[in-house]
Amino acid sequence: MAERITPRSEDFGQWYVDVVLNAKLADYSPVKGCMVIRPTGYAIWEKIQQQLDSMFKETGHVNAYFPLFIPESFLHKEAEHVEGFAPECAVVTHGGGKKLEEPLVIRPTSETIINAMFTKWIQSYRDLPMLINQWANVVRWEMRTKLFLRTTEFLWQEGHTCHATEKEAREETIRMLNIYKKFAEEYMAIPIIDGIKTESEKFAGAVETYCIEMLMQDGRALQGGTSHLLGQNFAKAFGTKYLSKEGKQEYVWQTSWGVSTRLVGAIVLAHSDDKGLVLPPRLAPLQCVIIPIFKKDFDSSKLLEKINELKDKLKDKVSVKIDDTENNSPGFKFHQYEIEGVPVRVEIGPKDFENGVFTIARRDTGEKFTIPFKDAPKKIEGLMEEIQNAMFKKAKDILDSRTFTMDDYEAFKTKCEEGGMFLLHWCGRRECEDQIKADTKATIRCLSFDYKKEKGKCICCGKPSERRVHFARSH
């Protein structure tokens, strides 16, 4: 039985955890920092997987699987890569009761071991492009964790591609970023800011890192996905070469890109209200629940007949479930499905039956209305799209209303406490980036693709700047 969710606007972190736990998406595990994903939460992840997978396949990518263990020496082959990842690696030193000759790192990401295979697989320009994706778990030993947003072990998808030219690799990097953007906006109903990361925030081992950034309801930003242009860094480290048309040995140009179970957390943080989870219809494992209201002196079979009829008409287009259990009251069920975020609820009791209508309730707005039996299927089907769009618009309004353009450092420092996205002039120097982070905890989320050329002064040091960049405190 779920506990009631209490509104706790003053403590958003706790509110978030309450939503996750009450909606039964996940549990804390016996192993600290790790998370147990419950069936309800996993079902959302499955919807995400399904959709992304089909988008990857449309663009020619195929799935494969690589080992969980990576020889420690592999990580050392790329200098920046090992520097970035070594501190957060879990390392296996023993196996079969003996100390291993070479420790095995539990993959924090798979560039190295995949490149070791690419080197064997790729001989000629005819083998390119090679477009591989892997669905897997990875481990990163973070100091502090939070359900879905940052856990020691998490599930993700990592794409790894090889191309003959830098141009092709660059196109691929952006193509995949755009797929993430489309997925976030059209499926998760969360507007994003896309752009490039600064040198200090980019992936260890990449030439460039692109990302989609989201703003959550608590005013903090969340990195939703990244797409890296790896250049020839890993190719050189692992000797991944091909024979070109011209008969020359060339290093391949590579990309990698990934999103994780963090996206489930993003949905929770972006859309939930004090009643619980609110799921966008396109990713809701259950889109519509039908609840009959029985009365002692009313023939319940008449209600069941009506709702089965409705279910049959809906079932090809909308995922629907009838909850005709008798051990809980209707009120209890209403709350239960609201906590779980089911987009649409249909009720029918004797009164409705006599009037020839269903009562329909929207999860996103809480709005309740009746509709004649014959119009119900079409209406409910239409509601899915309507709710999906309304949720995106609501999230977009939050992003817009909490994006601030500022030029005064002191004012920014104060305003930053409330959260939000900030468009600030920045001189491009690491020193200022670090200074601002030290002063405000805000980091450069990205240099967005969408910007106006505009002469200004760096908010920190006053040196000239050509454009504004996105700053925010992030999760």
Added chain:
RNA sequence: CGGGGAGUAGCGCAGCCCGGUUAGCGCAUUUGCCUUGGGAGCAAAGGGUCGCUGGUUCAAAUCCAGUCUCCCCGACCA
């Protein structure tokens, strides 16, 4: 690693300051009756090494010392 908080029934908590009946409450569970239009009601029942170790005392959930664990904030976060 630093700062704060918490460990008492399956879950959530009160009791502790100021030691003293048989350690209490809500939810959940079991049984019976009755019910279902926003988290039902009534009646009864079961369920506890009070985190652990030691000390003080006639007497410890309560006081003292130590210890373990968890949570929150910070440092960290390709």
